[in-house]
Every structure is written in C-alpha cells, then in structure tokens.
Amino acid sequence: MSVLELHDLHVTYRTDGGSVPAVRGVNLSLDTGDTVGLAGESGCGKSTIAGAVLRLLPKGTEVSGKVLLDGEDVYAMKPGRLRAVRWTSAAIVFQGALHSLNPVRRVGLQIEEAILLHSQQSARSARIRVGELLEKVGLPAGQAERYPHQLSGGQRQRVLIALALACEPKLLIADEPTTALDVMVQAQVLRLLEELQREHGLSLLFITHDLSVLTHTCERLAVMYAGRIVEEGPSTQVFADPQHPYSRALAAAFPTIGDPASRMNPQGLAGDPPDPSALPAGCPFHLRCAVAAPECSSLDVALRPAGAGRSAACVHVGATDV
Amino acid sequence: MSEASPAAADVVVSLTNVQVQFGGGSVRAVDTVSLDVGRGEVVALVGESGCGKTTLIRAIIGLEPLAHGSIAVEGSTVGGGRRLRALRRRVQMIFQDPSGALNPRHSIYEAVAEGLRIHKVKGHEPTLVAEALAAAGLRPPDRYLRRFPHELSGGQRQRVIIAAAMALQPALLLADEPVASLDASIRGEILALMRSFVDSRGVSIIAVTHDLGLAWNIADRVAVMYLGRIVEVGPTEEVLRSPKHPYTQALLSVVPEIEGMAQQILVGETPDPSRIPSGCRFHPRCPVVASGEADRLGFGDRCRGVDLELEPEVAAHRVACHAVAR
Amino acid sequence: MRARFILTKLVGALSTLAFVVAFNFFLFRVVNENTVESMFRGRNLSPSQIARLERQFNLDGSKWEQFTAYVGQLLHGNLGLSMKDFRPVTTVVGEALWPTVLLVGTSTLLAMTGIFFGFRAGWRRRSGYDVGVTTFSMFTYSMPDAWLSMVFLGLFASGLGLFPTGGLEDSGSNAAGLAKLLDQAHHMALPALVLAIAYIGEYTIVARSAMIDTLREDYLQLARAKGLRDSEVRSKHAQPNAMLPVVSLSALNFGFVLSGAIAVETIFSWPGLGQLTRNAATGPDFPVLQGLFLLFSASLIFANLIADLMYGRIDPRVGGR
C-alpha cells in the first residue's frame, strides 16, 4: 500500500516580486519499504516537496493537487489531525547544519518533546526511550544532556536521525542529510540510514543534489528540473544510462574515477540553472540542452515511458523508444 | 603535464618543511609539508576538512604566517611588504564560496578591476576588464559589467572571480574547493574553464578539494593530506587507481562512483589538529592497525610510536606509511 | 570554564567601576574649583569656618591627596557628607533609592509587557496585529516622557481629578497595611504609567525584531514538523531564543531608567533619585552628585554583569558550558 502519494502537486510561493512556481505537477508514490531518491539542483523544487508533505510551507503558499499520507489527504486534514500525523506518519531528517536543532535546549529534551507529544508516556519512560534512540544511531545515551553546539556535525546529524525515528514513522524524508558533512562522516551517516531503513522496513524519500549518493541508497530515482520530475526509474539504470539530457549531464558531472573518458575531461552543462520565477516557454531545459530540437522551445513534454519502469520527459525519448 | 616531478627550473612554487600554527602553537594546522609545483601543472590537494589543506594555500599567498619552513614562488621567497604585494600579483586565489568572495556592493566591473587597480596594471582598464570577463566565458562582457553579484548565478560569480584572478596574468592559481558550493551541472564547466587556462596560458593550479572526482577531472598530481601532513602524493592516475596509503584507500572507497570497491568507512569524527596522535598520526583510525594486521606483521608498534614523513624523493608516487615503507 | 567566565566578567566590571570612581572624582573636582565658596555663597562665613568646611568635605590638600582620601572613604562605604544638610551621602541617597526602585521597578514590569506584544507581532510579521503593535510602539517611543507627564497631569490630575498630583503618599497619612499600599499605588499610577508608556515601545520593538531574527531558523520548522502547536513552537522554541537580546536590553534599561526618570520624578514630585539628582545639581551638592553617579554607574555595571551572567545561563553557547 502507498505510504506516500503525490498527485499532480503544484506549489507556488508568494513573494514580494510576484508568485514563484516551485513545484509544477509532480506525481510520486512510495510503498512500504520503498526507497526513492529525489535529485536535482538547488531551486528545482525538491525541498519544497519535503515541506509540502507535512504542510510546512510558509503561510500564503499555494498548494494544489493531492498529498496522500497513508491514503489520507494531508491538505484536507483538520489542524489537530495534521499535528497528530506529523512525525508519526512521516518524519523528516533535516540537514544537520547547526540550525536545525534549537541551540538553547538540550538535544535529549528535543527528542523527548516529540515522544511526549505523540504518546501517552511518562517523562521517565520517554527519557529511557531517548537513550535507546541515541544508542541506536551510534551515540552514547549520555549525549542527551548535551547542547547542540557541543556536538560535532556528524553527531548532530545522528541526533536528527534519532529524532526522526522517535515516533516510529513509516516514512522518513531525508532532506539533504549529508550535505554539510565531510566525506567520511557522510559515508557513516549514509550507512546508518541504510541500516535503519532496512531494519525498520521504513519507506525513505531521500532528497539530495548529489546524484551519486542516491545510487547506493535508493532503489528508485527521480530527477527534478525546474519544478518537475524529468526522469524516473531504477537508480542504477538512471545513473548508468540516463534518458533525459539533463539527467545525462548531471550524471556526467560525477565522474567515475578510473574512467579514462572523464580523465582531464570535466563535463558540464552550459548556461545557468533555471530561475523558477522566469521559466522559458516550452521545455524549461531547452536553453541549456545540447540536443534541443526546434519544437522544444514551444513544446513542454510530459513524462513519457522510457523502458521498463522508467520514464522521462523529453521529445527524444518518445522518438527513440516508442 | 609531466608525470614525474617537475624540473627545478620549472618550479612555480616550492614549499619546504612548511609549518603553520594557530593558538600560539597549540594547533599545528600544517605540519612540515614540502611540495613543488611545476609550471602548467595542476595539483589537487585532497583530504577531510581540518586536514590543513586550506591553511596551506592561504600560507602560500601570505594570508597565514609561517611558523617554520619556507615558501618560494618562482624562486623568490615569500616575505612581507612590497615583496608580498608583488607575490600577490603572481599568485591568485579562487574561493569556495563565490558569493561571499564578491563584495555585494561592488559591480562586476569593479570586482574585476580591483586587482588591476591595486597593481596599477597598464592599459585601458575597461578593455582589460571586458577581456578578462570574456576570457572567463562571460560573453558579451558588457552584459555583466554593471550588474551586481546577487544578480548573477553561482557559476557566473565563480567565473567573475576567475576572470579577476586571471586578469593579473598570474603564474599560480590557488583554488579552494572551487566547485563545492556550485550546482552539479555547473561544476564541469568551471573545471573545464580552469583547465583551459592551464593549457592556454600555462598557469599552474593548486586545487584544494575533498572531491576526488575533481582531481580525476583536472589534476596532474594528487597530494593527500591528513592532519597537516601530506601522506601520499603522486600522479593522479597512480594515486587514484592504486592508492598505497590506507587513508587514501579509505577515501576512495567511500566515493560512491567507484563500483566494486569494498567500503572502508573510517570510524570517528574528523580529526582534530589540536590533538595530533603520537606515532603515525593516522594510526587511531587506520584499518590496518585496527584489524590487527599491523601487529601481526610486526610493525604495529612503529605505527603507534614512530612519526614518519613522506618517502624520500625517489619515485613520483610517494607515501608516508609504515606498512608501505616496510 | 564557567568559573573563569564569571571571573572574567567580574574583573571587567570591577575595572569599569574603578574607572568610574576616578572619573567621578575628577569630573566634579575639575567642574568646580571653589566648591565651598560657591556652595555656601550668601552665608557669611569666617575663614575658620571655610577651612572647617573644606576639611569636612575633603577639599583640603592636593587633588591627589583628596583622591586617595576619597577612595579610602569609599572602601569603608563612606561617600562623604552632603553639602546641603551635612548628612552622610549614603543616607541621603538611600532614602531616595527605594521610591525610585518602586517606581522604576513597577513601570519596567509594566513596560516589559511590551516584550509579549513584540514577540507576537514578530511572530505574525506583517499581519494587521503586527502593523498595529509596531505603529503603536513607535508612537509611544516618540513621546517625550516630560510632555507625557504634563498631559497626564493636566488630564487626569488637574482636569478630571482622578489622581493626586504627586508625592509618594497622602501627606500626613498614617495609613498602614493595604490602605497604605493602595494609597501609594494611587500616587504612583500616573508616573508609573508615563514611564511604562515611554519604555514599552522600546521593549516591543526589540522583542519584535529579536523574534523576526529567529523566525527563519530551521529549528522552528523542525518543531512544527514534530507536530507542535503554533503557539508551542513560539513559546517553547522561538521565544527562548528571541529572549536573548531582550535580556540584555532589559538589564541595560533598568540601569538607565534608574537615572533617567528625572523629568517624571520632577513633575510628579516623586521623592526619588531623579529628583535628588536634580536638586543636587542645583546647588550643586557635589558629594551627593558623586554618590549618585557612583550608584548609577554601579547599577548599570551590575545590570550588565547580571545580563552577561544571565546570558550565560539562558544561552548554553555563552559562558563556557
């Protein structure tokens, strides 16, 4: 059964400069135990999706389409129900920079708060549970007494993971959980996430700009560009044989070490990432596309099938595959 | 692009036993590093954060004072005053965060012209600026001159910084994580641009990065740093294809792009330069020591007790490891 | 670590205090050379009387001797004698202290409700509530307390006769207990209200911008995601962080208000430090002024110290914990 379903999700921010469409029609679904990676550059709308799932977007943001958590429409919930669903149905592992934890509260209390909020436990048993959670993410239980600034970046990220697990959610949304970390610590955290996901049978929506990270962690991969999913499919296939020119460029940006093709040959895309408030007509990617066809400047292609379990939004996909 | 160490005459920058200290000597951020970089050569300095790689390049341009050792750029030792200023024309720097490295109140024109003015470069300034921007791929430059950093994308800002640096015709470019804060799709273009300056103008580059892919993309040589020391150095292909030092091996193993390599995730946090372990500074995290293999093979005590430097300069590929030295 | 933090702050405070003592002393000695002559002008004094007065007020000997004598006195808690009535300055200042503490304390507490409004306004930035609160607080901020006192006195005391025109309590009142308390509250209502209005704006504005500063913090988003109510997010996560700048402002303000209620105390005949300052300045009664300066500076230094230490308590990142 679907833990999370997004149906034609549109999110538009209201700013002083007008409205900015951040997500423009995204469909996505995660079943129990699914691991899906959402990749894309900054501003492509991937983090907006994380916020949209738990209705955390700023006031005045327009959301249309449906977000179903366990089949229940998040945007139709009453406030009380919404608060009850938050963190129990889905929890978010935020980016572990210093700012995601309240600097003036002990980390244990911050975990405890979530436990007490969603269960009828005594503070005592909640505290014991905090200890267990911390140990589960590889931290001594005593770290609960620490303040965030007393922890290292990796430790803070572990605390955030423990926090996300506090109410045993079915769905974990990991929003750039390793971005600010050092390579080795990043590997540690990724391994921890993988283990926890397996152990608890969690569904995992992994959001990152680092395509290469996803191939290891996730079974499926969705690449976003300018508020849309432009390619979707099993991650190894998408990485190894991208169908959309943008996915191709993104994959090429992470060179395979030892591969002579990329030696002394860095690959990149010309042009700049799209400005969501001023998207070009037609395919939003056509201005940077190496293989743009004349019709690309007027035709905005929807996702179309591109092989088994795969789809991509490119005119060339239809032409070659169907 | 030479495989071996550059000939002495062609050395652009030469580091000899460089040491940089902080906190009154309690922190040895860079601890006895020697390295030569030849003309037209790209050296990637890789390692975790806190390993001293950024400090090292800041020392080269005189932003950090040396505690010991010396640095010579094109044969002349780095010093203070007028000489420092002259040095700073020959050596230019590129920063990790191009947004922060541009004064938000200065237009692009001023950002590029700043170095020209400081060094009183002769010529018609607007033309020089326009040329530099064009050379860095910002074409046509007049579209950019009057704009402000916040009006440009991250990639464009990095190009502005490169343009400003190259406008002074430097011999050496120091790049501190030049693409780490940029979007992935931009990354390649910037690297390509840097490499093109190496090939067309013969500039040398020392690129500090934690991204081994960058090294593979543009570097002739790779130097791996750990806790203020270079633990392995050599031609890129050799170091990345057949790493000798356990640390390099671990670093490579966690790069997701490399298939079929067993991950060796090192335990513990990023090492702290204020508490450098005795013996081989890597030994507390070293898988060879941890697995007991070192003891079994009889050099475990040396790992724990004897500090060691890079192998003597015999081969291009050199390591500082008791396991290898044996 | 913590002990060291406290020690550093203490040493800093003491060195500032030492400066203030010296500054105080020389300020008043430089300001007026012939203190005794000008102070006792209009009273036929014989040279022996003048000499006696100079001795009494520690005005004989060289400046340096005077200074060491002054410091020596100070270390014994002796601030000298008032030139007006020869009573110890400590007594004179002590008498005026508590009315001011009462008035300023009450009005500061009242004004600190502004923190509450400021937090809410900041929390709902750009809402009608915010615009209303901000405009109102800027309006009150713009009102000179002297003028406001006049308006209140004219309206509520002279005009409507609802409140007494001044003083601490009814004259000759023998009331005790609750009646005395109510009487004093009645007398204090207008001046306290004026001061509260004069300062509420500042608290509101500072609290509001402190709250706005925290608004974008990621931990608020996390708290919300955890399922906390909006009001809980504000009270448990945003406010404790926004409190930090407000704490230092409050401490500073308290130090300042102690000496800043001069106009209000004058208009409402409030027998506090402000009136004492004003009376001592006309004269001028240098020993009392010196004592007042010392008290004001010391209270400000003390308030700063408290703010620093409190900061260390509230914010775990400060104070080496």
Add this chain to the structure above:
Amino acid sequence: MSERIPEAEATSPVIGSVPRSGRAVAWDRRRASAAGVWRGLRNDRLAMVGLVVLVLFALLAFAAPWLSDESSLSAANTGDNPIWAPPSWEFLFGTDHLGHSVAAQFLWGSRISLFVGLMATLLQIGIGSLIGLTAGFFGGWVDSVLMRLTDWFLVVPFLPLAIVLAAVLERGLWTIILVIGITSWPSTARLLRAQVLTVRQRLYVDRARSLGAGRLHLMRRHILPNVTPLILASTTLAVPISILTETTLSFLGLGDPTSTSWGGMLNSAKDNSAISGGRWWAYMPPGLGIVFVVLAVTLFGRALEEILDPRLRQR
C-alpha cells in the same frame, strides 16, 4: 588567449562595447544603489508617511522667517497681544503668558529642535564612528584601549552627566549639542566596531587581501562602503534620541533660554502654570511637534535601516 587583444578590437563582438572608464561604472553603481534604496523606501508606506511629515516640518522650519517675524519671539514686541488667548484665527495656537504667539514659537522652535537634533547626532555619530572604525580596523591593543574607554562611557549615567555638564558649562545651543554628543557616542562606536569586525571576516576582504590590497584600500573600498549604510541608518535613528534628549534637558531648564526650542516651550508652559490653568495650547503643540517629528524620523529611519543594514536585509 595568451596575447592581449589590441585596442582596435576593443569593441569586437566577443567583448562588445566597453564603458568609458571605471569611474563611470562606479558612478552608475552609486546611482543605481541610491535608486534601489529609494525604491525600497517607496514600497514602505510608513516610511513614506514619515518622510512626508519630515519634509513638511523641514519646510516649516526653513520657511519660519517668511511665515513669522523673528521679533515676535521677544516679549518686548508682544505688549499689545492678549495673554493666554486660546487658539483663534489671529493666533493659531493661542498665546502664552507674555502674549507670545505659540504658533510663532512653535515655528521657530522647530528650527532649534531640528538643528540641535541634527548637530548632536552628527557629533555623536562622528565620535562614535571614528572610535568604532579605528578600534575595529586596527584591532589589537588599540581596540582594547578604545573599547575599554567605550565601556566606561557606556556606564556613565547619561542624563545625570548631561545635567551636570549642562549645569556647569556655559549655556547655549552648542553646549546642549556637545552634551548630547559626548554622552551618547558609545553605542554607535560599539555598533560600528562590530560591523567592521564582521566585514573584516568577509571572504571578499580576504580576496582583496590576496589580490594585494593594502590597509588603505581595504578601508576605502570594502570596509567604509559596507559600514556607511549602517552609519547612515544609525544617524537617522539617533536623531530622534537627540531630539528627545534636547527636549528633556530644555524641559529641565538646562537648555538655552535665549532660543526658543520645543523643549523650552514645554518648560515655559510648566513654569507658567499651563497645566493647572487648563491652558493646553501652550504645551500640546510643542509636544505633538516632537512626537510627530520623532515618529517620522523613526519610521523613516527604521525603514532605511531595514534596507541598508545587511543583517536585516536578508529577512
């Protein structure tokens, strides 16, 4: 591209047209940023209200000599006026105990109040900036000494010191200005020092240093331009405080009685029983004048601060 493109090719398609000179670009930039600030202000309704009120008062102050004869401020020339006349067409704000037209006093008083407010602010900002910039830029022992000094001045009780100074110095506008100036600079100094320290930490300062920039260049090109907006903003926000302080000092009778200021009018109203006599017109106009000017400057200043202060702009 190892050879420089010759001058003749300066307008080639690759380079396009180049500006005449760097100065022109800098000038454009300044104009553009001023326009940006103006745009920001124009979008802020409260700021515009403040600005309009302020301009109105400034015009009134400027036009005082044409609107009312200065000689009417002297009791020697008001012998024919009724005393304590309530507001009427002849005396818009009524008259005072000597038959002075309150409206005329209000008009001329606005000049004094604005002048003192402005001058005292300039003095305070001048001292504060100098000390703050010096301390922040040079650091080390210079910083320690200057900050110690600032700390000291910060705890000297402001109003009492002002009263003592006003009482012992010769009376006059410049005394008031001096008193306000030298008692209120420390907060400015602290603010600016903090800002200089922040700017000094910026990556672009590092970049400029690595480009070979000397201290003078850093100060002129990076630190000053980044601190100037803050100075400007704190100037606008210090004006209200200066005006209010002038009011308090004049109200306490420590102002310059030979020139009519709004605070002096309040003092005179109080001394001549305007409160108990119900003669509200004697103290309402100057009081409201202060409220509106201070409010206007504050509204304008806060908006300006939000636009100019880099710490606030991000929000």
Add this chain to the structure above:
Amino acid sequence: MTTKQFTRRFCGIALTTAALGATVVASTAATTAADTAVTLTVGLLQDIDSPNVTVGYTVAAYETWTLQYATLTDKAADDFATIPGLAESWDASDDGLTFTYHLRKGLKWSDGEPLTAEDTVWTINTSRDQEWTNHFATTVNLTATVVDDRTLTIETAVPDPKLPTMDVYIVPKHIWETHAGTVDDLAAYDALDGVGSGPFTLQERKANQEWTMVANPNYWKGAPAVDQVVFRVFSDGDAMVTALKSGEIDVAHLVPSQSFEDLKSESGIVTVAGAQGGFTELAMNGMAGGLGDGHPALQDIEVRHAIARAIDRQSLFDRVVKGQGEMIDTLGVSPSPEWTPTIPADQQLNYDPAAANQALDDAGYLDADGNGVREMPGGGDELKFRYAERSDSVNGAAIRELIEGWLKEIGIALEVSVFDDTQLGQVVYDGTYDLFVWGWTPFVDPDPMLSYFTCDQLTTDAASPGYNDANWCSEEYDALYLQQNQELDRATRIDLVHQMITLFYNESTYVVLYHDADTQAYRTDRFTGWTQQPKGTGPVVFTNSSPTYFNLTPIEGGGGDDSSSTGLLIGIIAGVLVLLVVGGLLVVRSRKNSDERE
C-alpha cells in the same frame, strides 16, 4: 487570527485594564478615612535642608526652627515690634550695653525638662564660640551670663541698635551639649530629636517628601489648636496648585505667578501677595571692586541713569510678575515698610526713553556708524553690554526679552549669556559681566542688607568674595552706615537709613525693578485665623515669626471630605473582580482559538 478573535481579545485586555484602574480609584476612598488629628498641610517647593539650626539655611528650614524653638523676644504679628517671648520682661543698663532678661515661670521643653536661663546662656555663648552659621551674626559680640534659673544678662561689646531684640533660636542644652563637643560633631548632628520650646516640634522627616511637626503641649502660650503641621514638598509649582485646589494641602507657599492669578477667582481660596521687602534689581558693573572687565560706559552715572530711564518698570511689573508685589523704586531693607523712603519726584528716574536718548547724546555716546548701537564718546567700543541671564529664575527670560527690547530703543545692545545661580555667583565675583538681574530678601532689621553695599563687602579677591554685588561703594554711604549701626534711637536711625537708601538710589549701579511678592494661597474651608505678618501687607506663612500656625483654629465640620461608604467600596471591588474574571476568560478563550491556527 480573525478580526473577531482580535476584538474579543482586545476587549478582554481592555476590561482587565479598566478593572485595575477601578481598583486604584477605589483605593482613594479607602485611604482618606484614617486621620482624626487636626492636620494643617503646607505645600512648598523647597525641601527642608536640615533640622539642625547650625547647618540648614533654606527658608523651609527656618520655618521649622521658628516653630520648634521659641526665642527670648518675639516679634509682633502686626509690625515686628519686639514683644515678650520666653522672656517676659527685660531691663537695659544705662550705657545700653547690658540687658537683663527675666524668663517666664514654669517654662518647659517639649520633653518635659525645665527650660532655664542655663539653656539660653549656653546657646548664646556656644554659638558665639563655635561660630554657628545662623547664630553667629547676632551673637558675635555678646556674652551671656546666668543670674539664676529665670534670669540672665547679655552684654554686648559694641553698641547695638538691634538689642534688646534677641531672636536667636534657643536650643535645649541637655540634648545639644552632647552633640556640641566640637563643631564637626555638631554639624554631623541630624537634630531629629524633636525637642523644642515652640508651638510645634519635629516628629518625622521624609526627605524630599514631607516633614511632620506635632503640637507642643508645653509651649508657653499653651498647646496650639492644630494637632500637627505637615510640610509637603512639591517639585513642580503646578502640581502644588492642583493639590491646593483639590484640598490635598491647605496653604501653598510661592505659588507660581500665573497660578496665583488663576487662584484669585477660585472660591474658598484666598491669595496673599505678601511683601517681605524682597526686591529684584538690574545690577550694572560699576567696577568698584577692581576685579574683572566691566564695560567702561557703566562707570558713567549718565549711562546708568539713561538705562534706568529706558526701562518701563511698570510694564515689566505688570507683565512679568502680573502686578504681584509692589512698585517701589528703592532697595527693600526690611519687611517692615517704615524703613523705606519715598524718593522725591524730581529725583525719580522714571521711564522716559526720549530723555534717556537725549542724555546719552549729550554725554557723547553717539551711534556714528548708524548700526543702531551707540559707541563710546569719540568713537571706540560700542555700547554692547554682556547681560548675564539667571536661568534659575522663572522670569529670567521674560525680563531679559523686555530689557533687551527697551535698551535697543536707546541704542544699547546686549550680548546674553545664561547662568545658573552658582555660575552667576562666580561671574559676579569675577566681575566678568556688565549687567545682570537678581534679587535680595532682607531680614527684619535693616542692618544686614545695608551692610552689603559698603566698601568692605566689595569683592577685591575672587577667592574671598564679599556681598557687594552692586560693585559700587561710596564713603558717604559707609559713614552713614556706621552711624545707623550704633544709633540706638529708632526715629533717628530710620532717618539715617532713608538717607542711605536715597543716596543708593541716586548713585549706585542698582536699578530696583520691583519688590517681589511672596505669593501664597490658602483654603478657607478648614481653618480660620490666618495671620499676615506684618499686618495687611505680609504673607501668612514663612513670615518672620510665622504666627499663623499658633493662631489657626479648625472650622467645625470643615473639610469633611471623608465620606467613605463601605458598601460602595465593596461593590466596586466586587465589580472589579468580576471584570477581571471575565477579561481573563476572554483572553484564555481567544488564545485557545488562535492555537488552531497553522
């Protein structure tokens, strides 16, 4: 939050606030009931500086001492005539140098101790030896001797027309001798003992607030009808007047001149512009002391007379002090009018700018450059005078504005600087002024005031200043002064004093602008017996011997404003509680609603 919620919450807050306000209002009713003692409350603008007669010097302090300490001889309420006080009679020796005083029978201090000749003699002799600030001027030449418990003699070293008047405060020896070991000890004595022999004694002092004096049952005239007198300090005149109107105080001292006018029309309040002989003068720097740098023109009597004629004193009197006081041309040397002469019409320097201009023209002070300001004869410095304005005076600015305008009419310009009294004193000592306006208030005996303008009192060394701030003196005046000072015949002495004052008027550097009034106002609803001293012209309180306090008797049922109704009070408090609860509930409810907000 919706508008509705906001409104509701706002209402909640408003209700709560209103309730708090009501509590405060209700409290007034509760507080006024307690006192049953007959209390006279006096409002004044100055605090008692010290209850110690050797320390204080404010008018307020004198009033306290006058009430607390009886004197050997008293002053008649009507005319200051010397009448029996503690001494019921006295005899003078033939040479006029020795006086024998006979004390009343059964005199007691307020604490019950007997008051004997010993107390009197101790006070006089100790004050002389220790140079007590307020006693010394009187006792400097005196030696007192105890004859018996009720008899003492006082011997003076020089003939003294002031005797047998003996108005120094007699302090209780049994208390004071323990504090008077040395002068320093004495100065440090707080004198809060409250032991005295006058009608009231000090009970409690709250600094800058009020001090309370209670009736002395042992007063030789008997206990006063008023049980206690409270002196209430106001820092603002307007507040004091409001308090008088509302009945918080019974009498106000130094009512601001405008309020004084306002109070005239108030029913139940009587205003008294009491004359005490005090006056305000325009002083010019005659440079007689030799210090400083006064303008040379002011040494020319023609210029001084021209200035006097240029000033419209009547207009200044009417406009600035609203006619409160008296238009008297000359010095006031005593509250008693008999000492003041009338200046012959031909000598009067009345307002006549034309004559002043003419006189200046004749004397050669011409405006050669036509800029409206005259120059010294034969060119040279302009007649531009430094005018020192007194900031501590409410009227300083107005007087300056007027004088500046009038002097402009005769071609004299002013350069105004402003000083507070301390600074102005220094400026006067230093002689660095040309003109200033200040005032004096005399004692009952004219001698002190007359002495100030002798050559002895000129300041010739700024470090040891004298009193003569006219910076003028004459041998003729000094001779007359010595004569009157030892003239024991009152009529002759008055004549001598008249001569001196007329001389001073004609030649000195003072232009007396007007005689000040001690503006007082009292309520008529609670007490009768308000006594002006001297009769008809003097004030009712803060006079020389302040007979009012003893003379006052409460009016039956007067000022019965204590209509406290317990029922109303309970009702109000109950209402307040209800409002608080309702308000609180609304706040809580609206908070609950807002929690649903996302």
